[in-house]
Amino acid sequence: MKSYDVIFIHPPRVLKPDNGKKAKPVRTMFIFIPMGIFAIADFLEREGFGVKIINYPLEQYLNPNWSLKDYLRTIDFKICGIDLHWIHNAHGAIKIAQIVKEVKPNARVLLGGFSASYFDTQILKDYKSIDGIIRGEGEIPLLKYVQNINENQSLDSVPNLSYRNSSNHIKTNPLSYTAKTLDNLNFTNTFILKNAKQYFECSRKIMGISFNLPIGRGCPFNCPFCGGGQRALQHLAGRNEVILRSPEKVIEDITYIVDTYKVPSVFFGHGTYPANFKYWKTLFGLIQKEKVDIGGDLEIWRLPFPKEMWNIFYKTFPRRYSSVGISPRTMSTSVHQKIAKICDPTFKFPKNQIEALIKNANSFRRTLRIWLTVGFPFQTRLDVIKDFNFAIKSMLKYGKTKSKPITIMNEPYHIFPGSPAYESPKSFEINLKYNSFPQLNEFFKQTKMSFFYNAINYDTKIFSSATISYLNKLLFLSTALTMMTTGNKSPEKKEKMIL
Secondary structure, three states: OEEEEEEEEEOOOOOOOOOOOOOOOOHHHOOOOOHHHHHHHHHHHHOOOOEEEEEHHHHHHHOOOOOHHHHHOOEEEEEEEEEOOOHHHHHHHHHHHHHHHHHOOOOEEEEEOHHHHHOHHHHHHHOOOOOEEEOOOOHHHHHHHHHHHHOOOOOOOOOOEEEEOOOOOEEEOOOOOOOOOOOOOOOOOHHHEOOHHHHHHHHHHHHOOOOEEOOEEOOOOOOOOOOOOHHHHHHHHOOOOOEEOOHHHHHHHHHHHHHHHOOOEEEEOOOEOHHHHHHHHHHHHHHHHHOOOOEEEEEEOOOOOOHHHHHHHHHHOOOOOOEEEEEEEOOOHHHHHHHHHHOOOOOOOOHHHHHHHHHHHHHHOOEEEEEEOOOOOOOOHHHHHHHHHHHHHHHHHHOOOOOOOEEEEEOOOOOOOOOHHHHOHHHHOEEEOOOOHHHHHHHHHHOOOOOOOOOOOEEEOOOOHHHHHHHHHHHHHHOHHHHHHOOOOOOOOOOOOOO
């Protein structure tokens, strides 16, 4: 029997989404493991502890007869960490914890991630299978926890830990650890992961992205529905500033992943905005210098994104498997202005700058994905009609051939815990539903698996959640042609930029 000090289990959304049959390769499976898990697991291994990562939805997809209970009976371990980063995994995380306790009653079960951090006391109060929650960033806190458990010492000194003590009282230790640098962490020790090769293969097939590459931590913005913005991170992780990994470390990761798994592309886990253009220029310059043949998926977090950046992106990444994405969510200037006044003065996506993005995407023949959403705060019926009009016109004008690679993407949105709209829904004219953890647990248990992985937990002043769902499906179908013509599935041909 193999023995580990710590195992990590990435939970599914629900345990048996297909009633025992092989799971369909839909995005709702969300087989992605939060990027920090690899770094935490590697950090423990370097300190001499035995570690393993199990991706439940991946195992379920590879083998519909795979049983977590049976697998756990073949190994021994002292501590089990379960990520509850995305709230979509609420039900799955709790069920996994219950299974672990059933099979290994003496094992300690911990949760971690943004959602677990937000609901720490609620979870500990209502779910006895959870022994503790690491809030915020977890490398040093989890190491201290493992060391103290092994030495039978008090947990009072473990930073960022919420836990139930021997008297069954919930204790919350100070949120005193945030990483000052990320360059001492290894985010690509994939040998710790069970079925790592299949993970990268299935990530591209199911999620459309081969590898999520950590670039930094922190965010300077406060988008209305996002639970990872600047104020949320202050509250959940004690993080007051953005830190970025050195470009040299990022290049090491890219080279290793390409050489080991032959992945066709990487998704950069941090967006571009004017304040960090210098960083991206340096990083892309190093990729060119090292002649790494890989596609890149890059997000624009704030405009402008000048022609110079397009040119660098064009020179760095081949067209196939590469894209640039931006999320204005609506083309309504009045909506953007209202959001800017309430939570983020930088939330601006001027029409002329969007038009410049489209022009440059066509000039450099790189896929531009523009994300729209029906049900954004303050959207009127007229705003939605105009967004449909913009999407269809863009499809007809720019999305019909591979030489004009504009894709209109859309999805319904979930208001995430800790986001500005979650904290102050009335300010955004939103009726928030399911705002306690037990409610969210049941909500995601009952939500049907589909292409859209977000589940709608709100009504707006004008649109019900059912209407929001219907209109997003309609918008998706209206613009589906652009996704078929910008998939970049054809063999790479020698390019000639049109200027």
